[in-house]
Amino acid sequence: MTEFGVETRADGVGVVTPEGRLNMVSARRLREVLVGLVERGTSRIVVDLGETTFVDSSGLGALIGGLKTARQAGGDLRVARVSPAVLSVFELTNLDRILRPRPSVDGAFDD
Amino acid sequence: MTEFGVETRADGVGVVTPEGRLNMVSARRLREVLVGLVERGTSRIVVDLGETTFVDSSGLGALIGGLKTARQAGGDLRVARVSPAVLSVFELTNLDRILRPRPSVDGAFDD
Amino acid sequence: MTDPVPDYTGRDGRLELSAPATPEILELVHAMMAHLWTTHEVTAQQRVRFETSVIEILGNIVEHALVGSAPGDGRRFDIVLDVGRDDVVARLGDNGIPVEMDLSKATMPDELAEDGRGLALAKAALDSLSYRRIDGRNLWDLVVLRGGS
Amino acid sequence: MTDPVPDYTGRDGRLELSAPATPEILELVHAMMAHLWTTHEVTAQQRVRFETSVIEILGNIVEHALVGSAPGDGRRFDIVLDVGRDDVVARLGDNGIPVEMDLSKATMPDELAEDGRGLALAKAALDSLSYRRIDGRNLWDLVVLRGGS
Numbered sequence A, B: 001m002t003e004f005g006v007e008t009r010a011d012g013v014g015v016v017t018p019e020g021r022l023n024m025v026s027a028r029r030l031r032e033v034l035v036g037l038v039e040r041g042t043s044r045i046v047v048d049l050g051e052t053t054f055v056d057s058s059g060l061g062a063l064i065g066g067l068k069t070a071r072q073a074g075g076d077l078r079v080a081r082v083s084p085a086v087l088s089v090f091e092l093t094n095l096d097r098i099l100r101p102r103p104s105v106d107g108a109f110d111d
Numbered sequence C, D: 001m002t003d004p005v006p007d008y009t010g011r012d013g014r015l016e017l018s019a020p021a022t023p024e025i026l027e028l029v030h031a032m033m034a035h036l037w038t039t040h041e042v043t044a045q046q047r048v049r050f051e052t053s054v055i056e057i058l059g060n061i062v063e064h065a066l067v068g069s070a071p072g073d074g075r076r077f078d079i080v081l082d083v084g085r086d087d088v089v090a091r092l093g094d095n096g097i098p099v100e101m102d103l104s105k106a107t108m109p110d111e112l113a114e115d116g117r118g119l120a121l122a123k124a125a126l127d128s129l130s131y132r133r134i135d136g137r138n139l140w141d142l143v144v145l146r147g148g149s
């Protein structure tokens, strides 16, 4: 089952690390985690997909939902460490443009 | 799939650590590992079952085969760190007497 | 969609599962696909396209099985999976409500949409996706060809 | 063994798999049982007794499916698994050779024996094990009761 690592860095950026598969079961939990972070004032968020082996359309929906919530609060959501398998799902849905994957978590907010 | 850790300690005792499930597929490999150790002169062997989640009758057969081979070469085979689930399989087959589980790998040859 | 219904019973290596249509079952279907990959060499690209599509279609079945039915009221599905020499195929069947949509019109929604991507993703990932209603059952046939990647 | 053949079709939560009778399939059947345990509370003792027995019977089927048949010649099996209120049940079926042994005579071999423990172990672990040959098929029914532990 999917576990979520959640931490807030010294620079105020929240890092969420879903482990395993992001499907209709775990996407609901990811949504809650992302909204919870923004509500507590953390609107700059990196979703570290380095431990995520699979993403389906509900996982993509949760990421887009998080992105919109973060932007509404003046922040942003970035995804990092995307595997080739997950990247091809981004590409098939044309979401690689809006969820532009960053190679590392540390540098995800550098631009 | 089952992996096997194999090491020979400073005191000459061989330690084999099957990880995962010991069933008809992996039992064959365990047999080969045990015979290989005895052939290379290591006849005192501890099978560390601390990472073994399941044992069926072919796994039991491989352990008994290893025990006999080790004893024929003047050594012995001991099993250590047996989980409650695996212990109940030993008990159902009355093999807990001949494969008397030891709590630790280090102390498995103390008696 | 007027092609004859493919017959998979001659595929000796096929896996068939029949199970309750619950969200938890997705993990077991992932395990079935993982089993297929251990016994056949299929490229990583083909695997991800197939797995994603199967989970999208099954996810929809599970979602619509839950709508308007109490948990445990016995809504079930079945799935056939097989890797052939030339293709990887799945058939999903369920006795749920008929699907009221035209598959040919399923297109990718706006980039900021939070849902509505499932069928368009499966169509984009597969070499062939077809839906039929036969004898009160929904039947979905999914194909990834092994030729290219 | 003259009891009527139990009918499991009314069990809405059952899992049914049909697959090639290969050694690799054991891992997938383990995954099916793991799925059962995530959806039902069964004691650790009952789980290990059931899992071990299912794998013993299936292991025998796989072994005998391989004897005298070329790999890939299409020998298959099916399995039904269910957790009910009072029991955990499995039925395994295959179209292999009839089993030429008297289950009531399967006893634990000498402690230094390297095989011959499978059926005796399943008998010891289960509350009920029965074998029937029906319509050219071998049928094994396995039951662990949930009452005690």
Ligand SMILES: Nc1ncnc2c1ncn2[C@@H]1O[C@H](COP(=O)(O)OP(=O)(O)O)[C@@H](O)[C@H]1O
Residues within 6 Å of the ligand: A057, C060, C061, C064, C096, C097, C098, C099, C100, C101, C106, C115, C116, C117, C118, C119, C120
């Ligand atoms: N198995 C199904 N049963 C009934 N309706 C379905 C099924 N699959 C898809 N649909 C219909 O098609 C629509 C689009 O599905 P999809 O592209 O997967 O997006 P989403 O499920 O995110 O809305 C659904 O909203 C539903 O109305």
Ligand SMILES: Nc1ncnc2c1ncn2[C@@H]1O[C@H](COP(=O)(O)OP(=O)(O)O)[C@@H](O)[C@H]1O
Residues within 6 Å of the ligand: B057, D060, D061, D064, D096, D097, D098, D099, D100, D101, D106, D115, D116, D117, D118, D119, D120
């Ligand atoms: N599915 C089966 N098909 C044919 N023969 C079987 C089957 N299962 C068991 N047997 C017979 O019963 C014997 C005892 O089986 P078992 O107790 O599992 O021990 P083992 O398989 O280690 O010999 C087997 O050697 C075989 O002759």
